[in-house]
Amino acid sequence: MRTTMIDLKWIPRALGLGLLAFAIFGPLTNLVLWAVAEKWYFPHALPLQYGFSYWVSVFSPRGNATTSLTMSVIIACLTVIFSIGLAVPAGYALARLKLPFRGAILLVLLIPQAFPNLPVYVNIARLFYQIGLNGTVVGVVLVHVTHGLVYAVWIATAAFSAIDRELEEAARSMGASAFRTFRDVTLPIAAPGLLASAVFVFLESLDEFTGTYFVGAPDISTLPLLLYTAGSGGNYQIASITALILLVPSIAFMLVIERFLRADVLSKVGR
Amino acid sequence: MEGYLDISQTRVRYGDNEILKGIDLSVRKGEFVALLGSSGCGKTTLLRTVAGFNTPTHGTISIGGRDVTRQPPDKRGMALVFQSYALWPHMSVDQNIGYGLKLRRVEAATARQRIDEMKALLGLQALGSRKPAELSGGQRQRVALGRALAINPDILLLDEPLSNLDARIRLTVRHEISALQRRLGITAVHVTHDREEAMVMADRIVIMNGGEIAQAGSPQEVYNKPNSDFVAAFMGAENVVEININVFGSSIGISEGPNNRKAVINRGDRTLSSGKAIARFRSEAVQMAAAGAPPASIQDGLVLTGTVAQVSYPGGLWRHVVHLGEVSLIVDSATRFDEGSAVEITVPETALYIFPHP
Numbered sequence: 094m095r096t097t098m099i100d101l102k103w104i105p106r107a108l109g110l111g112l113l114a115f116a117i118f119g120p121l122t123n124l125v126l127w128a129v130a131e132k133w134y135f136p137h138a139l140p141l142q143y144g145f146s147y148w149v150s151v152f153s154p155r156g157n158a159t160t161s162l163t164m165s166v167i168i169a170c171l172t173v174i175f176s177i178g179l180a181v182p183a184g185y186a187l188a189r190l191k192l193p194f195r196g197a198i199l200l201v202l203l204i205p206q207a208f209p210n211l212p213v214y215v216n217i218a219r220l221f222y223q224i225g226l227n228g229t230v231v232g233v234v235l236v237h238v239t240h241g242l243v244y245a246v247w248i249a250t251a252a253f254s255a256i257d258r259e260l261e262e263a264a265r266s267m268g269a270s271a272f273r274t275f276r277d278v279t280l281p282i283a284a285p286g287l288l289a290s291a292v293f294v295f296l297e298s299l300d301e302f303t304g305t306y307f308v309g310a311p312d313i314s315t316l317p318l319l320l321y322t323a324g325s326g327g328n329y330q331i332a333s334i335t336a337l338i339l340l341v342p343s344i345a346f347m348l349v350i351e352r353f354l355r356a357d358v359l360s361k362v363g364r
Numbered sequence: 365m366e367g368y369l370d371i372s373q374t375r376v377r378y379g380d381n382e383i384l385k386g387i388d389l390s391v392r393k394g395e396f397v398a399l400l401g402s403s404g405c406g407k408t409t410l411l412r413t414v415a416g417f418n419t420p421t422h423g424t425i426s427i428g429g430r431d432v433t434r435q436p437p438d439k440r441g442m443a444l445v446f447q448s449y450a451l452w453p454h455m456s457v458d459q460n461i462g463y464g465l466k467l468r469r470v471e472a473a474t475a476r477q478r479i480d481e482m483k484a485l486l487g488l489q490a491l492g493s494r495k496p497a498e499l500s501g502g503q504r505q506r507v508a509l510g511r512a513l514a515i516n517p518d519i520l521l522l523d524e525p526l527s528n529l530d531a532r533i534r535l536t537v538r539h540e541i542s543a544l545q546r547r548l549g550i551t552a553v554h555v556t557h558d559r560e561e562a563m564v565m566a567d568r569i570v571i572m573n574g575g576e577i578a579q580a581g582s583p584q585e586v587y588n589k590p591n592s593d594f595v596a597a598f599m600g601a602e603n604v605v606e607i608n609i610n611v612f613g614s615s616i617g618i619s620e621g622p623n624n625r626k627a628v629i630n631r632g633d634r635t636l637s638s639g640k641a642i643a644r645f646r647s648e649a650v651q652m653a654a655a656g657a658p659p660a661s662i663q664d665g666l667v668l669t670g671t672v673a674q675v676s677y678p679g680g681l682w683r684h685v686v687h688l689g690e691v692s693l694i695v696d697s698a699t700r701f702d703e704g705s706a707v708e709i710t711v712p713e714t715a716l717y718i719f720p721h722p
Contacts, residue, residue, distance in 0.1 A: 263450035263452070266437050266512075267511065269438055
C-alpha cells in the first residue's frame with residue numbers, strides 16, 4: 094500500500110512538467126511548422142505540404158525581410174552604442190559618487206516603463222513630427238534608448254558597485270590618475286556586466302514594436318513591423334519565418350549573458 | 365630631529381566623528397615604524413591619510429620637506445599594501461607587479477627584468493602567468509608586496525598585510541618582510557593590531573588609542589617602560605592590583621594592604637604622587653613561592669598573598685589563576701602549586717608598573 098502511494102507521487106509532477114513543456118514548446122512547434130508549411134488549412138492537424146518556397150520569397154530581393162533585418166540590426170546597434178555611452182558614466186556616478194537622491198534618479202529611469210506605452214508613443218510621435226524626427230532612424234533610436242537606458246544604467250550601476258573600492262585605490266597608490274584607474278582597472282572588471290547590459294539593450298531594441306510603429310512607420314521597417322504586417326495580412330508563413338529570425342539573436346545572447354553576468358553583479362541590481 | 369615623513373597636528377574626521385585627534389609623528393628615512401592599536405583606534409585611518417585617501421581637516425603631512433597634504437594618492441610616491449591585497453583579478457601576476465612600471469613608462473625590457481627580480485625576491489618565479497584567483501593567500505600577499513616594491517616607493521605603507529594569513533605562514537612572512545625592508549633600506553609604516561608582530565618587525569612602535577598616540581618608542585621602551593596604564597595593559601601587563609603609595613624622595617613606599625606586604629622600591633623616573641594607585645605586572649615576570657616561607661626583605665619588590673584557584677599547563681610554565689580576595693591574577697611559574705594552596709607572589713621592582721588610580 095505504502096509503496097504504491099509513493100509510486101503515484103510522480104504523476105502530478107509529470108503533469109506539471111508536461112504542461113510547462115507544452116506551454117513553452119507548443120507555440121514554438123507551431124511556429125516551426127508554419128515556417129515550413131506550403132499548404133495548411135482547417136481541419137487538418139498537420140500541414141498538408143512542406144517546403145521552403147516562402148523562405149525563398151522572404152529572402153528574395155523583392156521580399157522586405159533582408160532590408161528589415163538590416164534596419165533592425167542597425168537600429169539595435171545604434172541604440173546599444175547610445176545607451177551604453179550614457180550608462181557607463183551614469184552608472185559609475187551612481188555607484189561611486191555620493192549623489193543626493195540616488196534612489197530617485199534610479200527610479201526616474203523607470204518612468205518611461207511605468208506609463209502605458211501607447212499614449213506615451215503617440216505623444217512622442219506628435220512631438221517628433223513637429224521637429225522632423227518622425228520616420229528617421231535617429232527618431233526610432235531615441236525611442237529605443239528611453240527603453241534601453243533602464244537596463245543599461247541599472248546593470249551598469251550594479252556592475253560598478255560590485256567592484257571593491259580597494260582595487261581602484263591600489264591603482265591610485267601605484268601612481269595611476271583617476272582616469273587611468275578607470276580605464277585600466279574599473280572598466281575591465283566591470284566589462285562582463287556592461288556586456289550583459291548591452292545584450293539586454295540590443296534584444297530590447299530588436300523586439301521593440303510599439304514605439305517603432307508610431308515613430309518610424311512607414312518609412313522605417315524593422316523585423317517586428319514586418320512580422321506585424323505579415324501576420325495581420327494572414328500570411329502566417331512569412332510571420333513565422335520572421336519570428337524565427339528574431340529568435341536567433343535572442344537565444345544566442347541569452348547564452349552570452351548566462352556566461353558573463355555574475356551573481357555578485359546581479360545581486361546589486363537596483364541597489 | 366628632522367624626519368623624512370612628517371605628520372604634524374593631523375586631525376581627520378568622518379562626519380561628526382573625529383577619528384584622529386592631532387597626530388604628531390616623524391619617521392626617519394629607512395626606519396620601520398609600526399602603528400599598533402586595537403580596532404577603531406585610528407591606526408588605519410592614519411595610514412590612509414598618509415597614503416592620500418583621507419584628507420585631514422587640520423595639520424600637514426610632508427615627505428622630505430615637500431608638503432603633500434592636498435596631493436592625490438598617485439602623486440605621493442608611496443605604495444600601499446592592502447589588508448585584502450587588492451590584486452587586480454583581470455591581470456596576471458606579472459601584470460600586477462608590472463603595472464606601476466607601465467604607468468612610469470619604463471622600457472619593456474627593463475620592466476621585464478624588474479618583474480623577474482621581484483618574483484625572484486619573493487619566490488614567485490613559477491607563477492608569473494597565473495591570475496590572482498589561482499594563488500594561495502600567502503602567494504597573493506607576496507604578489508601585493510612585489511607590486512608595491514617594484515616601483516621603488518619612497519615610503520612603503522602596510523595595512524595589516526599579515527592578518528589574512530595562517531598563523532604559521534605569518535611567522536615566516538614577518539621576518540621576510542622586515543629582512544627585505546632592511547636590505548632595501550625602505551622607509552616603512554606598518555599597521556597592525558598584533559603586539560608581537562610589531563615588536564618583531566619594527567624599529568619603533570607607535571601605540572595608538574582613541575585617535576591619539578599613547579606612546580612611541582623602541583620595542584624595548586614600550587615593553588619595559590610603558591608610560592600609561594593603557595600602554596602597560598596593551599603590552600601584556602594584564603595583572604592589576606590596587607595599592608596605596610607614599611612617595612618620599614627617590615623611594616616609593618607601598619603600605620601594607622589586605623593582600624600585600626609593606627614594600628619600598630626605588631622611584632626611578634616614575635612621576636607619581638602619594639595616595640591610591642594601581643600596580644600592573646606580567647604573568648611571567650614574577651616569582652611564586654608557598655606561603656610561610658621566611659619573609660623576604662621589604663626591598664625585594666611587591667609581595668602579594670593569595671590562593672591558587674586553578675592550574676593549567678599551556679607549555680613551558682605552569683599557569684596559575686590566583687585569587688587575592690576579589691582580585692584574580694594569572695601567574696606563570698616553573699613549579700606547580702596545587703589548587704587551594706596559599707602562595708606568595710613577588711613582583712620585582714623592574715617588572716612593576718605603577719600608575720595613579722584613575
